[in-house]
Amino acid sequence: MKNIFCFLFFFTSILTACSSNEKVKEDDVFTSDSSTKSNDLSILSKALTFHTSFDNGADADFALGDRRIYSVKTATGEQKPISSEPGLGNPPIVVVPGQGKFGAALGFTKENSHVVFYKAEKNVAYSKKGFNGSISLWLRLDPQQIPQTYTDPLQLTDKDYSNSAIWIDFTKNDTPSDFRVGIFGDQKVWDKKNKKEYSEEFFWRLLKIARPPFSRDKWTHVVISWENLNTEQAGRGKLYFDGKFQGETGGIREPFVWNLSEATIRLGTGPYIGIIDDIAIFNRSLTNEEVQSLYELEGGVSGLHE
Numbered sequence: 001m002k003n004i005f006c007f008l009f010f011f012t013s014i015l016t017a018c019s020s021n022e023k024v025k026e027d028d029v030f031t032s033d034s035s036t037k038s039n040d041l042s043i044l045s046k047a048l049t050f051h052t053s054f055d056n057g058a059d060a061d062f063a064l065g066d067r068r069i070y071s072v073k074t075a076t077g078e079q080k081p082i083s084s085e086p087g088l089g090n091p092p093i094v095v096v097p098g099q100g101k102f103g104a105a106l107g108f109t110k111e112n113s114h115v116v117f118y119k120a121e122k123n124v125a126y127s128k129k130g131f132n133g134s135i136s137l138w139l140r141l142d143p144q145q146i147p148q149t150y151t152d153p154l155q156l157t158d159k160d161y162s163n164s165a166i167w168i169d170f171t172k173n174d175t176p177s178d179f180r181v182g183i184f185g186d187q188k189v190w191d192k193k194n195k196k197e198y199s200e201e202f203f204w205r206l207l208k209i210a211r212p213p214f215s216r217d218k219w220t221h222v223v224i225s226w227e228n229l230n231t232e233q234a235g236r237g238k239l240y241f242d243g244k245f246q247g248e249t250g251g252i253r254e255p256f257v258w259n260l261s262e263a264t265i266r267l268g269t270g271p272y273i274g275i276i277d278d279i280a281i282f283n284r285s286l287t288n289e290e291v292q293s294l295y296e297l298e299g300g301v302s303g304l305h306e
């Protein structure tokens with residue numbers, strides 16, 4: 001009988017120990033998951049160089065460089081600004097309250113669309129020796145509403161779309177429009193015959209997505225990420241929609257050359273018709289997990305710097 005009690009005591013003790021171990025493990029996993037997530041966001045926040053939410057006007061909420069938005073004048077048919085002034089232009093592009101993915105957003109309409117920009121210096125981590133970065137933004141538009149023209153919601157360059165430039169655009173020759181990522185280094189190096197978009201080499205540097213998921217009724221999260229520009233290796237750009245990897249551009253081996261004081265983060269080249277919200281720029285290429293975390297941020301990128 002004593003042996004039976006001993007056995008029962010021993011068996012119960014093991015069960016209790018096991019169950020308490022399980023509890024410890026669950027606690028460990030829970031703590032570890034949530035602290036890993038907040039640690040990941042803290043690492044991501046250190047890479048942030050620029051953020052504009054449009055919730056407090058159009059000037060940036062967070063910027064390592066100039067926070068102000070500028071409006072430009074360009075010569076007909078040209079993309080390089082010939083003059084600029086702070087503000088949203090005349091008539092001003094409209095910050096629309098309550099219509100953003102989070103709070104307010106910047107709205108370009110058929111009746112009122114022109115190019116506005118932020119200065120790239122310090123807001124984009126350009127380097128002549130290894131240029132890496134990422135841009136995150138939300139777009140809501142019906143590409144069918146864009147007149148028959150190429151339109152770039154966002155363009156990063158000191159010159160134009162084919163010369164040391166990074167951009168996203170909607171095409172004009174496809175119904176519905178395709179979506180493209182373009183990354184081009186120094187044009188005189190990659191385009192010796194000066195044929196721009198009429199050359200094969202132009203298309204080698206693109207990623208093209210047929211039937212992209214954009215709609216007037218829902219927001220789409222877009223991330224482009226680039227790495228190894230201005231290195232011995234081929235630079236490449238990556239694209240994500242709603243946290244999911246879509247593909248990569250061709251390789252870019254030519255140097256990427258900016259006169260940094262003239263480089264801009266341009267919005268609304270085209271014209272663009274649609275709404276843009278929560279633009280953030282980072283100083284390196286992001287991992288797939290980081291892009292997913294950005295997509296899932298409940299209040300947007302403000303959470304990374306407030």
Ligand SMILES: [Ca+2]
Pocket residue numbers: 053054055100101102103104105277278
């Ligand atoms: Ca917003």
